[in-house]
Amino acid sequence: MALEIRLSAVTVDYYPGTAWQTRALAGVNLLVGENEQIALLGPSGAGKSTLLRVMAGLLVPGEGQAVIPEGGRVALALQEPQRGFFAATAWEEAAFGPENLGLAAGEVEERVRWALGAVGLPEEKWSWSPFALASGEQRRLALAAVLAMRPRFLLLDEPVAGLDGRGKRDLSRILRELVEKTGMTLVITAQEADFLFPLTRRVLVMDRGVLVADTSWGRLGEDPAVLEELGLELPAALRLLYRLAEKGAPVVPGQESVEGAMEEFRKLLG
């Protein structure tokens, strides 16, 4: 049976019944299936992190229903995931998740080996303390720690915040390879549309706890007023295409993928 995450009319309040009560999610309906790559956009405070927590089964909605696959098949890496480090070595850190799933030692070892390899952490550093790693390596280790649970759904909350250019490129490559090899579903929040564009197809937009759009990169640019209001930016490639189209160049600006956008540029340049 195909796995899916299904949210119906999900509402979440923080500190219900007190003076701090704030509505984080209001009536969100969402269906996420296997092998989908999704960008989750919205200004800060829009409810993106809360939505990911509900999707990961860490937060039970106050109203509505969340149906989520069990047994480590949905994994969430929170913002600054390295804050959860505690183990003596990188290997143990990555093994913590699969051990918690109650797997046999051999299976745990195989998964850890695979996960640390997938994020490209050099083998000689597997026995290092997680705190001795450089910050980019710590991020990759944190990713390996969730990957070792072999999720079918990988939810990443602001994975590029604080990463340098090289760190971003590395992460992008790692995620693309993972999707190619495993057909894993990705849901990623980030402020940088340029990071998300090559990795994702479907685009969710949130504002003040409401899912205001469930669309794609190609259709996202059709309503510039909405983007303007939410302070969201299209990827640079799409912005350029829209500008060219505005000036009368023979291009189709609403492209769904990086490859499509590149094709338009190629046609234009003859």
Next chain:
Amino acid sequence: MVFGRYYPVASFWHRRDPRVKVFVLAVLVAMALLAKDLWWQVLVFAVCLGLFLTARLPGIWVLRTLHSFRWLLGLIFLLNLFLTRAGNPLVRVAGFTLTDYGLYLASAYFFRLASLLLGGAWLMGTTEPMLMVRGIAAFLRPLRRWLPVEEIALVIGMALRFFPLLLEEAGEITLAQRARGVDFRRQRWDRKIKGLLAMVIPLFLSVLRRSGELTQAMEARGFVPGAFRTSHVELEWERGDTFSAGLSFLFFLAGLAWRWIAG
């Protein structure tokens, strides 16, 4: 956990001068500690309850506060109940003779501690930490010649301010480790211990990191220990403050009189 958190609503007590509130609490503490009489303890508890509710703090916090300290409250109650020999015997339980005086004392101690907890929650719930610093500093003032009074008050204020943040941080870390499969309800004890380590170590590291950052932030903004400082919030004494302070003082006198009469 709600104990020790500031609760942002408007009430008579929220508007009061922090010095008055510290004074009110000091009187309550004195009253709770001076008298052994059960009915007096019940009265002090009722006053605390009244303060709590007139400050528009959520009534459920009374129960939550008591619930948070249930082990301490329970232990003190049981120790007094079981270990008091004086009085008329009531029943025998597991080789201990429970007496009416034991029950009386146990109840008195229970109310005494409950009053202290509730009073503390009331002060912290109605007073922003930085104002509380001013209130506490005002009372420590006479000791200024011997002690760094301002700094002590500042440290207390910061500890209070960071307490809720710390709880929030603990919540975040718990969430992060649950995302990695920690499940205290279903796991075996050896996994639970490892899970506990996975919470405690990151929290400890975060506290160290935070305090280091705070020190740097304060130094970057020119904080010099022991230097003379002014405040940009002027405390204003209102009629309600005089009224509250006066009433507390009368309560204090009444307590002394009671103690004197009751012996």
